[in-house]
Amino acid sequence: MLLRKVWESLSGISSSSNSNTSNNSRIWQSTTSTCNFGSFDRLPEDVVGLILRKLGPNDAAKLCVVCKTWRQIVVSDNRLWIQFFQSNFVWDWDSIFFSETQLCYDHQLSLMQIYGYRVKVPGAIIVDGGSGYCKFGWSKYPRPSGRSATFLEFGNIEAPMYSRLRHFYATIYSRMQVKSTTQPIVVSIPICHYDDTESAKASRRQLKGAIYSALFDMNVPSVCAINQATLALYAARRTSGIVVNIGFHQTSVVPILHGKIMRKVGVEVVGMGALKLTGFLREQMQKQNIYFESLYTVRELKENLCYVALDYEAELSKDTLQSYELPREGLFTLSKERFQTGEILFQPRLAGVRAMGLHQAVALCMDHCHAAELMSDDSWFKTVVLCGGTACLPGLAERLEKELHELLPMYSSNGIRVIPPPYGVDSAWHGARLIGSLSNFPGAWCMTKKQLKQKLRKNH
Structure with a gap:
């Protein structure tokens, strides 16, 4: 009765599909003798697909017991289940x-x-x-x-x-x-x-x-x-690559092959994390006599106003003034502090830190991966995935990719791709x-x- 009801709602489609019936009917002819389901066994395949899609995944799965023909279609038609996946997820x-x-x-x-x-x-x-x-x-x-x-x-x-x-x-x-x-x-x-x-x-x-x-x-x-x-x-959606995690206190550059961390290749660590960037912005705001209530205020401004410049020297000559309003604290206006905060990832000396820049740490990790010769080609470590809250700063992925291309030789830099935090x-x-x-x-x-x-x- 369920199939009859669905078939009645789709009966108009069958007439428009007559031209294809001769081709599709071959699928059903071989199994007609094993079925006792009447004319439903000789439906064109596209009509069967429409019926199954209208029924939904649960009832479509139940039709496996109706007859051999329907069971073959329901089980083997991956396109049908891909559509169910796409509609439900x-x-x-x-x-x-x-x-x-x-x-x-x-x-x-x-x-x-x-x-x-x-x-x-x-x-x-x-x-x-x-x-x-x-x-x-x-x-x-x-x-x-x-x-x-x-x-x-x-x-x-x-x-x-x-x-x-x-x-x-x-x-x-x-x-x-x-x-x-x-x-x-x-x-x-x-x-x-x-x-x-x-x-x-x-x-x-x-x-x-x-x-x-x-x-x-x-x-x-x-x-x-x-x-x-x-x-x-x-x-x-990767199982191999280099993960750059900008944590709370420090940044780690981690090579991963087939889901396993390659510690023997080497994990690079930079003593620069989210807290250091927030502290640097606080110092710059104090120099400009900008009053704020707490470090949380500074963190909010960092997340909403700061970015990483593709070309730091060129950015210095631009007008980068922008404001952001925080509830109960009022309007805050920042200028060069907006891109200088993220710049200390690449030039730690601006914050008085003696450490290598983020691009140098990633390049060093890539050199180690290349020297280790763990795979026949070097493509596995040329995907760099950023993660961590500070890694969400606009422009960071583009700047890091640019620096790596300039820092590494052609054979190493060719094919490098830096992916921002996916979520x-x-x-x-x-x-x-x-x-x-x-x-x-x-x-x-x-x-x-x-x-x-x-x-x-x-x-x-």
């Missing part, structure tokens, strides 16, 4: 395609099966805890549901690591109003302990172990812990969301308490 179809083809371990599934598994995935809690700010929410939502200032609320460095983490995660669960025992969790591991030395490896193991212990003691069913740089790279300040969170929504999640991505104990026993 409008905001990130490209990311879904990337994650299921590049991150999923099982590539034998049809699009119909992938769709079905994704619908049934329970979802996960996503927690991206940076040194400055923390973002948290559900993997089934298109954006974080909450944020908190990590450095203010969880910055008690006197407390043991386990106690800090336990308090941190307990607070997140409380704010999300969800029990820790209900859902798996995907957490980002901060970019720290950069070296490939034994002491650095031990520090990373200690941090990861403390994260697992804190969460499993809260009876979380399973945990997926991944480095922030890798998550930001996934958000840009702004939430890039790492969105990379975690891709994992938490995979058709095979939690699967091999997560670790249970039992698996952790077995791993520790084996290592011991």
Whole structure:
């Protein structure tokens, strides 16, 4: 009766499709004898597609049991399921395609099966805890549901690591109003302990172990812990490249190949982060006798007025005066401070810092990647992905790309592309969301308490 009703609504289309019927009917002739569904078995393929699209994914999947002919079309017509994906996941179809083809371990599934598994995935809690700010929410939502200032609320460095983490995660669960025992969790591991030395490896193991212990003691069913740089790279729909993370206190340049950080190649670190830029802008405002209430005021002005000049010397001669109004504080007007603040990333000496510029650190990392000869060609490290709040400054990606082309020789600079933060300040969170929504999640991505104990026993 459902099919008859749909067919009646589409009956006008069949007459316009008569010219194509002879070609399409061959598909059905071979299976007519196995079906007992009457004239529906001999419908033209384009009409079948229209019926399936009108029914929607759930009813289309149920039609697999109607007859062999319909089952073949429903299962094998990937175009049909691509349309279902695009209509049900409008905001990130490209990311879904990337994650299921590049991150999923099982590539034998049809699009119909992938769709079905994704619908049934329970979802996960996503927690991206940076040194400055923390973002948290559900993997089934298109954006974080909450944020908190990590450095203010969880910055008690006197407390043991386990106690800090336990308090941190307990607070997140409380704010999300969800029990820790209900859902798996995907957490980002901060970019720290950069070296490939034994002491650095031990520090990373200690941090990861403390994260697992804190969460499993809260009876979380399973945990997926991944480095922030890798998550930001996934958000840009890449598995290999160089991630430039401008953190709260410092900037790290991280080479990643097939989702794994290449610490043996070398992670470059620049002692210049978001806090230094905010402090520099504060000093420039004080020199201009511009009054402000707090550092938060300066940060707001940095995020809304500052940018990175493509040519610093040429920008000095331009009129860059612009104003921005903050609620309850009034109107603020900045001029050269707008681009001088971001310039200290490339010329740290302007802020009195003895360090190499951002472009020099990225170029050095690329030189190390080229010398390591990890792949037959150098294309894997020529994609540079920016992440972090300060990385969202307008013009930063274009300036860095320009500097790299000028600094590196032709064979290294050819093909370099610098990508701005794909999801702004939430890039790492969105990379975690891709994992938490995979058709095979939690699967091999997560670790249970039992698996952790077995791993520790084996290592011991």
